[in-house]
Amino acid sequence: MAIPRSKVFSQSSLQDYLDCHYRFELGHVRAVRCPSPEAEPLAEWEERARRGNAFHWMAQQMVAGVPVDVLEPTDDEELSAWWARFKRDGMRGLPPNRFSEVTLSTALGGVRLVAKLDLLAVEPGGRVVIVDYKTHKKQTPKTLKGRIQTRVYRYVVAVAGAAFTDGATITPDQIEMRYWFAADARPSVTLDYSQAEFEADEAYLSGLISQILAQETFPKTDDLQRCAFCTFRSLCERGQRAGAVDEQEDEGLAMLADSGDIEAFEF
Ligand code: SF4
Numbered sequence: 001m002a003i004p005r006s007k008v009f010s011q012s013s014l015q016d017y018l019d020c021h022y023r024f025e026l027g028h029v030r031a032v033r034c035p036s037p038e039a040e041p042l043a044e045w046e047e048r049a050r051r052g053n054a055f056h057w058m059a060q061q062m063v064a065g066v067p068v069d070v071l072e073p074t075d076d077e078e079l080s081a082w083w084a085r086f087k088r089d090g091m092r093g094l095p096p097n098r099f100s101e102v103t104l105s106t107a108l109g110g111v112r113l114v115a116k117l118d119l120l121a122v123e124p125g126g127r128v129v130i131v132d133y134k135t136h137k138k139q140t141p142k143t144l145k146g147r148i149q150t151r152v153y154r155y156v157v158a159v160a161g162a163a164f165t166d167g168a169t170i171t172p173d174q175i176e177m178r179y180w181f182a183a184d185a186r187p188s189v190t191l192d193y194s195q196a197e198f199e200a201d202e203a204y205l206s207g208l209i210s211q212i213l214a215q216e217t218f219p220k221t222d223d224l225q226r227c228a229f230c231t232f233r234s235l236c237e238r239g240q241r242a243g244a245v246d247e248q249e250d251e252g253l254a255m256l257a258d259s260g261d262i263e264a265f266e267f
Contacts, residue, residue: 002216003029003212003213003215006111007028007029007111008105008111008112008113008114009111009112009113009114009209009212010113010114010115010116010152011115011148011149011152011153013027013028014148014152014205014208015147015148015149016028017208017212018148018208019221019226019230020220020221020223020226020227020230021215021218021219021220021221022218022219022220022221022232022236023221023226023230023232024212024218025218026232026235027232029218032232032235034231034232034234034235048135048136051076051078051079051082051135052135052136054073054076054079055079055082055083055086055133055135055182056118056133056135058071058073058083058086059086059090059100059118059119059133060100060101060118062086063098063099063100063119064100068087071083078183081183082135082182082183085182085185086180086182089188090133090180094119094121094129094131095121095122095123095126095127095128095129096121096123097121097122097123097124097164098119098120098121098122099119099120099121099122099164100118100119101116101117101118102116102117102119102120102164103115103116103117104117104156104157104160104161104163105156105160106155106156106159106160108202108205108206108209109205109206109207109209109210109213110209110213111209111213113152113155113156113205113209114156115152115153115156115157117130117131117132117153117157118131118132118133119131119132119133120157120161120164122161122164122165124165124166124168125165125168126174127174127176128157128161128164128165128170128174128175128176129175129176129177129178130153130154130157130175130176130177130178131178131180132149132153132177132178132179132180133180133182134179134180134181134182135181135182135183136183137183137184138181138183138184138186138189139179139189141189141191144179144189144191145191150177150191151201151204151205152205153177154172154175154177154191154193154197154198154201155198155201155202155205157170157175158170158171158172158175158193158198161175171195172193172194172195172197172198173192173193173194173195175192175193176190176191176192176193177190177191177193178190178191179191220236220238224238224239227239
């Protein structure tokens with residue numbers, strides 16, 4: 001199945017391709033939607049997704065200037081704890097010019113590559129900090145550094161971030177990516193960037209996009225662990241029951257969709 005060159009690629013579509021080529025085809029080429037939950041128990045999974053979305057919305061509103069006391073959650077102890085932590089150190093040390101829910105894109109490999117950022121904080125002529133809020137369990141700096149999200153976000157900001165610096169060029173060594181964990185009192189994880197990493201990301205991402213565009217069939221993964229948290233598992237006959245919510249590695253598709261994933265830009 002040929003992928004149209006008009007297709008927009010994102011960190012989530014590339015991650016799906018890396019996890020399972022067939023998941024990429026179903027979700028991003030054929031736009032199949034399956035109602036299966038990603039994890040169980042269902043009520044807990046839905047509650048986590050709702051709380052994560054509420055947190056992202058509150059953080060966005062605060063950056064937009066809404067007074068924090070207006071945003072204070074009243075009936076959710078866990079969300080209140082996240083919010084208290086966010087007010088204490090969620091913005092600590094960030095450059096003064098802050099933009100939430102920023103969408104940037106650039107041309108790469110003959111297609112568009114899009115990054116949707118929770119927050120971009122900019123110091124004119126100085127640091128450029130990409131912030132991503134995580135409401136799931138904390139991951140190690142090594143894992144985060146290898147994430148396709150990290151590679152896409154830092155690369156796209158290096159190429160297209162000048163839209164937020166009054167046109168001043170951004171060099172990779174000005175860029176930091178900060179993962180801030182709502183449910184973990186330990187410090188956030190900050191990853192620097194360099195010219196060498198930028199060049200490596202450009203080669204890797206363009207190679208990955210070329211590989212996808214050249215691919216005619218998209219086989220199912222052999223790694224059954226990938227299927228446990230996949231909404232297509234019934235369709236693929238890879239099991240009826242979802243994996244345990246506590247073992248899910250990331251916020252998952254429900255969070256991405258509800259927090260404004262860039263699927264709407266595709267095609
Ligand atoms: S259930 Fe498994 S094989 Fe099917 S799309 Fe999902 S990850 Fe791929």
